[in-house]
Amino acid sequence: NAGVMQNPRHLVRRRGQEARLRCSPMKGHSHVYWYRQLPEEGLKFMVYLQKENIIDESGMPKERFSAEFPKEGPSILRIQQVVRGDSAAYFCASSPRGRSGEETQYFGPGTRLLVL
Amino acid sequence: GIQVEQSPPDLILQEGANSTLRCNFSDSVNNLQWFHQNPWGQLINLFYIPSGTKQNGRLSATTVATERYSLLYISSSQTTDSGVYFCAVVSLGGAQKLVFGQGTRLTINP
Numbered sequence: 001n002a003g004v005m006q007n008p009r010h011l012v013r014r015r016g017q018e019a020r021l022r023c024s025p026m027k028g029h030s031h032v033y034w035y036r037q038l039p040e041e042g043l044k045f046m047v048y049l050q051k052e053n054i055i056d057e058s059g060m061p062k063e064r065f066s067a068e069f070p071k072e073g074p075s076i077l078r079i080q081q082v083v084r085g086d087s088a089a090y091f092c093a094s095s096p097r098g099r100s101g102e103e104t105q106y107f108g109p110g111t112r113l114l115v116l
Numbered sequence: 117g118i119q120v121e122q123s124p125p126d127l128i129l130q131e132g133a134n135s136t137l138r139c140n141f142s143d144s145v146n147n148l149q150w151f152h153q154n155p156w157g158q159l160i161n162l163f164y165i166p167s168g169t170k171q172n173g174r175l176s177a178t179t180v181a182t183e184r185y186s187l188l189y190i191s192s193s194q195t196t197d198s199g200v201y202f203c204a205v206v207s208l209g210g211a212q213k214l215v216f217g218q219g220t221r222l223t224i225n226p
Contacts, residue, residue, distance in 0.1 A: 044214035102146045104164040
């Protein structure tokens with residue numbers, strides 16, 4: 001019973017390039033959440049998605065960031081024209097049904113993005 | 117929005133000692149989770165505990181929802197317990213997102 005999977009685990013990009021982070025939720029889970037952890041800080045919510053729907057993107061920066069969770073395949077967090085300040089660990093979590101936030105969110109191992 | 121405060125921010129102990137980590141939150145919650153982030157950055161689920169008491173080996177947790185706090189107990193600490201411990205909550209009636217505290221950095225010396 002595989003847990004939440006994220007890839008790549010480490011990603012290096014130069015300023016101005018695009019970063020694509022992938023998240024496969026646990027089997028049977030249809031709710032995905034993305035969180036960002038800046039160096040020496042706690043995790044901050046970015047976006048909450050169900051299959052083919054963005055439910056809450058209140059934590060997403062207004063520009064350059066987008067997320068999707070298609071009917072088939074993993075959830076993708078996309079960062080266009082990366083800047084040094086985007087360097088962080090990006091964690092994905094999943095839960096079975098959402099249920100008003102009452103369920104455990106299970107976290108993946110994270111993707112460490114380094115922007116040179 | 118809901119505020120989450122963890123204390124102490126740092127804790128240094130000798131192997132074998134016991135410790136208590138505290139999490140205060142400013143509003144009613146319907147989800148509270150404790151995590152351990154190990155030195156390699158992995159985030160490990162410890163407990164889902166919006167109320168009550170749970171135990172798992174040397175770790176236990178208690179949440180007193182009416183008083184808006186949770187405690188994580190670690191007994192007979194081992195060096196592998198080192199890392200940062202995070203408390204995170206979902207506000208009752210609010211958005212379905214975990215709001216994290218700033219963490220307690222625990223260092224267990226041999």
